Amino acid sequence: MSGGNPVMIELRDVHKNYGDYRALRGISAAIRPGEFFSLLGPSGCGKTTLLRTIAGFEAISSGAVLIDGKDMAAVPPNLRPANMVFQSYAIFPHLSVMQNVAFGLRRDARPASEKQRLAAEALEMVGLKDFERRSTQALSGGQRQRVALARALVLKPKVLLLDEPLSALDKKMREQMQLELIRLQKQVGITFVLVTHDQEEALIMSNRIAVMFDGEIAQLDSPEMLYRRPNSRRVAEFVGTMNFVAAQVASEAGGKIEADAQGFGRVTLDTGQVAGGLSTGQPSIGFRPETLSILLEGQKAADREAHATVVDVLYYGGLTYYDVMLDGASQPVRLSVRNAFGRPVLEAGARTRVAWSPGALTLFC
Ligand code: ADP
Ligand code: MG
16 A cells, blocks of 8 residues: 555654744654554644645645655645545535545546445445435434545545544544544554544544644654653643652662652652653652552552542542642642442541552653
8 A cells, every 4th residue: 555665644844834923843753554643732733734734735834745755745635645534524415425425536537336336335434334325414423424534535545634523523422433433444554644632532542642732743652652651741731630749859870860759758760750851940750640549448558658638539430539638748649549349439538548659750850
């Protein structure tokens, strides 16, 4: 499909200016063939702009966009091996489901019967096998989005660009479509580039994620690395929940860093646990809510333990969030505990012990 090219989309120092406004500020990335790649970032960070430069709807100010090894500078959108599914999926209400999908083939010279066959195949891919003759008006939001997907897939592009395709759906339908998109992407083997502002969606669906802020990629990593080792406080706060406590670096030698962290005391970290340069700014220690655990009475800590008071309890059924004040700390931190049958849920005000491991901590500078 890619002719053995190890890179499907290459972005080389892409800049896009709107007058004085720098919407894209030097984007470089290599997206692999068959990869499910996501662009994740807050509204206005340049995700749609970047997607449109790949599709060719937007000319770049400098840099280069290559698809399957070819520079796209002189290639108009309709001749690029990429197709886009828009945020507000433009379904034609006066056309049937089949006609909507076949619209994707309007510039194709194949005979009508062949187009019908291709459209039917695309509809089957998105789970709308028996919907061909239906009017689009009778469809649910999720079904409309599938029609838009089928229309984009019918041309068998090498790259499918999806701009927040699920944002208009309710939570249940969105979760179902997320799983279907994963399945579909595996089935067709096409490179998917998904734009989303929903960090959970990006974590669930992607092979790799580029986190964007202010027209730049802040971190490009696998979901697991992004979650476990965010490279800045800003990324850590955008992807998942991260607790921060004030810290002071005491010493650095032989690949080990000694730091004093509020509520934890003296901790020893590897250099791999440091995000950002050691000498900059006011350091803090960060950790995810599930990396500290609440000890039951009589339970021994596997690693270290600290004493704390429960400040707030948020019961979610499957898990409980506890805001606890570690002794000696000035601000509560949030812990999550997976609930198990028979395990008591603590109440606000309770004294407790928490277990923690230095390996789960990240020092942000
Ligand atoms: P996102 O998709 O991440 O929400 P966009 O890529 O749509 O962000 O926009 C990035 C920034 O570029 C925004 O500040 C937006 O206002 C600006 N922008 C986008 N398109 C245009 C345009 N055609 N003219 C001027 N500014 C634009
Ligand atoms: Mg957008």
